[in-house]
Amino acid sequence: MRYAKIVFILLVMMAAPFLPPPANVWAEKSDNLIRVGLSGIAPRIEFRVETGAYALMDSATNLPIVQPKPGQLWSIIKSGPNLKVALNGREQKLPFDGPVILRAVDEGLHLYTYNGTKYRGDLIVENRADGVMPINVLPMEQYLYGVVGQEMGNSAPLEALKAQAVVSRSYAMSLKNSLGSFDVGIDTGTQVYRGYNAETQANGDRVVAAVDATRGQIVVYDGKVIRAFFHSNAGGYTESSENVWVEPLPYLKAVPSPYDIYAAQYENQTNGWPSVSYSWQKGITREELYSQVSRWNKKAENNDSLNLINVGSISDIKLSRIDRNGDKDTASGRVTELTLIGDQGQASVYRDGIRTLLGLRSTLFNISFDSTVTVLNGRGDQGRINSLDGSYSAGYDGRTTLVNKGEKDVFLQSRSANRQIPKKFSKVVIEGNGYGHGLGMSQWGARGMAKDGYKYDKIIQHYYNQGLDNGNLSIETIY
Incomplete structure (x- = not known):
């Protein structure tokens, strides 16, 4: 042998x-x-x-x-x-x-x-x-030929493509030797990579030109290459890293991103895209919510970092926007805690986990219920509540009675109209802005800035150094 x-x-x-x-x-x-x-x-x-x-x-x-x-x-x-x-x-x-x-x-x-x-x-x-x-x-440059257009879009202004090239190169460099025998994958877990196929797409030559024009350039903060996270659309304001994940990073701080609206103004809309990256709406029925909670719990059984949600029949959902320090709301207004309240207790999901639980484009949102009513309390104060289940009403004689006992719905009467609503919500409507985690460069914000005349280095300074020219951040050529 x-x-x-x-x-x-x-x-x-x-x-x-x-x-x-x-x-x-x-x-x-x-x-x-x-x-x-x-x-x-x-x-x-x-x-x-x-x-x-x-x-x-x-x-x-x-x-x-x-x-x-x-x-x-x-x-x-x-x-x-x-x-x-x-x-x-x-x-x-x-x-x-x-x-x-x-x-x-x-x-x-x-x-x-x-x-x-x-x-x-x-x-x-x-x-x-x-x-x-x-x-x-x-x-690296040939790798970026297959990345930049897939992430930014081949038709983006050249300065936006240059910004994406430098950001993607920096992100890839920051991951080198961190995953064992390979550095990056081919999907959104790292960066989307489509190999040579991407170069043959329409306007692929523009991507190659943007990569070649920034050859070897990376973003450095205080002497170290940055983990240059980016996302599709910030919805008007990016967020600080500690309010989305855990670690506070000096180059991932909340900044205004007004050019995000360019996605809604973009002339080539296809099935609402890219407008829906800027503003969106999603309806979730009670049954769909329970299904999403069930999927979450299945993941939580094998993941110690996720808490189980066992609250019974859900009657309300509360939102908090308090930042990691606990003393003020997040700069962008992103939700940092979502609490499900049920007849067996309550459970909370935090920060970017909220996107996973509800299948949302971002955590910059508000929520409304088909069961919401405006009520007066015993002192005559007006307020809004999202569930009348288990609530009591007071009559002129001072007696209280369970609201519509034994029925699933309540009938409301006003001077102008009558309406029927469920005592517990049957559907919630979520209205939001943005697409992605909201950290670092907003790609549609970068496209809008480039269209308005900003150069790629200024775009990068804005998103990774709050637009400051203080020497902390620089673009270096390493080969």
């Missing part, structure tokens, strides 16, 4: 004499390379070379396996503790320890297809205990 392995390696090397001397791709990792996890762990992955010369190599031995030709379907398969290579479904007998690397071997454009998407750069297939994991390794 050992003899067969040696013969196989020699035959492969003879069949591919053009291959460069063995080299470990990890040894070449530098500041301008990024590692992108293309998917989770799977039993196998498949790819095709599209353009350019590649070599498939075994990283454990630094020896070439084969030269994949354009159009061929290759698979890397988890087989026991090892990896197997297959062409068009036919497995080769020789196993490899891995990682297996699909590596470009000369200059020029190199592309391969994985999972329906074309990618530049190299492909590393890691050997994990329970499967294989594909990782795209490529220069």
